[in-house]
C-alpha cells in the first residue's frame with residue numbers, strides 16, 4: 642500500500658490524480674485532517690484515513706499496512722514537532738520507505754528561508770536517524786505561486802519582484818505531482834536526495850518579456866529593494882506577514898537557490914516539463930479576454 646499525505650492540498654491532489662492513472666485505487670491510501678475534504682478520492686475507491694501531523698495518536702493506525710509513504714511537507718512556520726510525530730508514527734507502523742517533499746536549494750548552500758529550510762534540515766536528521774529508507778525530494782519553486790509573488794497588478798504596473806538577476810528552474814505542481822507518483826511506485830528506491838526542477842531556468846527579465854509578448858503590451862521590470870517590495874505588496878492588500886514571506890522567496894531566488902536545472906524531472910516524466918511561457922499563457926491570457 643502507498644499512502645499520500647496532504648491529500649486535500651495542491652501537491653497531494655496532483656500526486657494522487659497521477660497515481661490513479663498508474664495503479665489501482667485500492668492500492669492508494671490518502672491521509673486527510675478532514676476526510677470530508679477528500680470525498681472525491683473516497684468516491685474514486687481510495688481509502689481515506691483521518692490523521693493530523695500534530696497528533697501522534699492519530700497517525701499509527703492511519704499508517705498501518707502502508708509500505709511506502711509520501712509525506713507532503715507541512716505548511717511553513719508550523720511547529721517542528723509535526724515532522725517528529727510523523728516519522729515516529731511511520732517507523733512504529735512499519736513503513737519501509739518514505740518520500741518527503743522539501744524545497745530546492747543550491748548545492749552546498751546554507752541559505753535560510755525562514756519557516757521553510759530549517760524544517761527540511763530537521764527532516765534530514767530525523768530520517769537519517771529513523772533507519773527507514775528515504776528520499777528527500779527537493780522540489781523546484783512552484784510556477785503556481787508566481788501570480789501571488791508578482792501581485793495582481795503585474796500586467797498594468799510591471800514585474801516588481803526583488804530577485805535581481807536571479808533565475809529559477811520553476812515547475813508546476815502538476816508536473817511535480819506526476820513525478821512524485823512515479824517515484825513512489827518505482828520498483829527501485831531513489832537516492833536520499835534528489836532535485837525536481839525544470840530543464841530550463843528563468844529570471845524576472847524573461848517573465849517580463851514573455852508577459853509583454855502574451856499581452857501585446859509593454860510589461861517592464863521595475864527593480865525594487867526588499868523593503869519597497871514588502872510595502873508594494875502591503876499596499877495591494879497582502880497582510881504584512883505574507884508580504885515579508887514573499888520577499889524571503891525573492892531573496893532566495895536572487896541568491897540563486899532555485900537556479901539549478903536538473904534532468905531528472907524531464908526524465909521521469911518522459912517529456913519536457915511545463916515551462917514558463919505555457920504557464921503564463923494559461924494564467925494571463927484568459928484575464929485579457931474578460
Ligand SMILES: NC(=O)c1ccc[n+]([C@@H]2O[C@H](COP(=O)([O-])OP(=O)(O)OC[C@H]3O[C@@H](n4cnc5c(N)ncnc54)[C@H](OP(=O)(O)O)[C@@H]3O)[C@@H](O)[C@H]2O)c1
Pocket residue numbers: 646647648649650651652653673674675678692693694695713714715716717723742744780781782783786814
Ligand atoms: N515549492 C514551492 O514553491 C512551495 C510553495 C509553497 C509551499 N510549499 C510546500 O509544499 C507543501 C505542499 O504544497 P501545497 O501547494 O500542496 O500546499 P497546500 O495546498 O497548502 O496543502 C498543504 C496540505 O498539507 C495538509 N496539512 C497541513 N497541516 C497539516 C497537519 N498538521 N497534518 C496533516 N496534514 C496537514 C493540508 O491539509 P488541510 O487541507 O487540512 O489544510 C493540505 O492537504 C506545503 O505544505 C509547503 O510546505 C512549497
